[in-house]
Amino acid sequence: MRFQGQKGVPVSALSARDVNVVYSGRGGRSVTALSNVSLTIESAEFVVAVGASGCGKTTLLKLLAGFLPPSSGTISLGGKPVTGPGGERGVVFQDDALFPWLSVRGNIEFGPRLAGLDTAVRRERCGRIIDLVGLAEFADHRIWELSGGMRQRVGMARALANEPEILLMDEPLGALDALTREKMQELLIRLWDRTQRSVFLITHSVEEAIFLATRIVVLSPRPGRITREFHTDFSRRVLAGESSRSIKSDPAFIALRERVLAAVLKGADA
């Protein structure tokens, strides 16, 4: 499938630099959700953020998406300031609001249709994406006829249909049962590999983070900040054909899981 990031053409780096976010809370009390956070998601990286509840993960994603301006600091894409949402950044949430009155294809074609893309180009592009997420047989089904895992595939396909440079995902697999979740993790790795998009993903599962990421960032609360980073490449083994079970039970995987977990718990206690 043709995407801007393929054949060695780098997609733009998305950066947060010295970012602070202060929310005004109830009774005049303010909450520092993020303090001096700097993070650059380089071309074709798969960055996963983990951390205790309330450490600012979603706030960071909203900044990168352009949904929320920082109180201070800058967000930039390819060196240009981000001042709002944009088609270069596709966003996927856990409970993505799909349009129940449209078919799978209708949902996926919605963005390109709104952007005024020529019908033939739109059909062709969305057909390829439907194949890529394994929904070809269900293209004409309504959303209410799909399982939870299939709906998440539609959410991802809908984001990909706008050909973003980077996918921003907030707990996309959080609501799925364990078996479906593992299958979707494998699909995410294949999507990342095939499309060469950069990905920024939030999860509460340390195991999921290690399985998916090329880089894990650990955030700690009060105030929210990045405390540790880990580089990992277990997803390469998925792409090489090794089974998820074999990878997740590898002593090297388990050892890293304990190190990342210790970093998360240390931050949560601080």
Ligand SMILES: Nc1ncnc2c1ncn2[C@@H]1O[C@H](COP(=O)(O)OP(=O)(O)OP(=O)(O)O)[C@@H](O)[C@H]1O
């Ligand atoms: N709109 C808001 N107004 C006031 N405070 C907010 C707002 N949004 C988030 N907060 C606070 O900012 C902090 C960071 O919240 P955020 O949702 O970014 O954390 P999170 O790590 O994504 O949490 P979780 O893992 O529970 O989803 C929390 O203390 C939260 O209560």
